[in-house]
Amino acid sequence: MSKYQLDDSPIYIDGSDIPKNKLDITSSELIHEIENNLLIEAYEKFSHELNENTKFDEEYFVNIHKKTFEALYDFAGVYRTVNMSKGNSQFCLSEYLGSQSTRIFTELEKDKYLAICKDKVEFAKKIAYYQSELIALHPFYELNGRTLRLFFDLLSIFNGYKAIDYSGSIDDGKYIEASIDCVQYADTTKMEDIIFNGLSQK
Numbered sequence: 095m096s097k098y099q100l101d102d103s104p105i106y107i108d109g110s111d112i113p114k115n116k117l118d119i120t121s122s123e124l125i126h127e128i129e130n131n132l133l134i135e136a137y138e139k140f141s142h143e144l145n146e147n148t149k150f151d152e153e154y155f156v157n158i159h160k161k162t163f164e165a166l167y168d169f170a171g172v173y174r175t176v177n178m179s180k181g182n183s184q185f186c187l188s189e190y191l192g193s194q195s196t197r198i199f200t201e202l203e204k205d206k207y208l209a210i211c212k213d214k215v216e217f218a219k220k221i222a223y224y225q226s227e228l229i230a231l232h233p234f235y236e237l238n239g240r241t242l243r244l245f246f247d248l249l250s251i252f253n254g255y256k257a258i259d260y261s262g263s264i265d266d267g268k269y270i271e272a273s274i275d276c277v278q279y280a281d282t283t284k285m286e287d288i289i290f291n292g293l294s295q296k
């Protein structure tokens with residue numbers, strides 16, 4: 095049983111799993127379709143704007159969530175103020191979101207946005223590590239997974255790789271299994287495999 099009840103969340107329409115939205119949509123199918131379209135547009139926009147001066151800092155990460163979903167949701171680009179868990183995984187307590195986020199992005203900056211990596215093995219390990227940190231952070235009310243995967247796709251492109259191919263791992267539950275290991279056991283082994291297999295040179 096999740097410690098986080100949908101009913102306690104300020105973002106959902108009462109008694110449903112549909113977030114309150116600016117278009118007053120109450121159909122789950124329609125909301126997913128619109129979210130997917132917004133995400134496709136965001137991939138185009140952010141890949142197009144990407145250049146050698148792009149900084150993969152906290153502001154950029156938050157801005158991806160904001161710009162992608164602000165046409166639909168008031169919570170776009172806003173950190174949650176409630177604690178959240180999924181299954182037995184407790185994400186970062188809301189009071190520590192700011193400090194933990196600063197820690198993660200400061201580390202990524204010191205790693206020169208992964209320009210320090212000498213080969214694909216090292217790059218995949220680093221991506222898995224930072225991805226696992228952001229999965230455990232879970233800073234937004236919703237759309238964390240899609241936002242952080244877009245962020246790491248852009249970071250991969252920035253470093254001479256293609257967007258990461260998660261086909262297989264997302265649909266067959268392996269990505270969630272890897273996420274559980276990251277959040278509950280700080281074990282990134284499964285995530286490293288997923289990332290390594292999904293990475294290819296441009």
Ligand SMILES: Nc1ncnc2c1ncn2[C@@H]1O[C@H](COP(=O)(O)OP(=O)(O)O)[C@@H](O)[C@H]1O
Nearest residue numbers: 180181183229235236237238239240273274277
């Ligand atoms: N039981 C779990 N334990 C740990 N992490 C989980 C669990 N279930 C889901 N996750 C993580 O949370 C993400 C989903 O978060 P969510 O905010 O709903 O994003 P999205 O709507 O884009 O999928 C998944 O991609 C996964 O990384």
Ligand SMILES: [Mg+2]
Nearest residue numbers: 236237238239
């Ligand atoms: Mg979700």
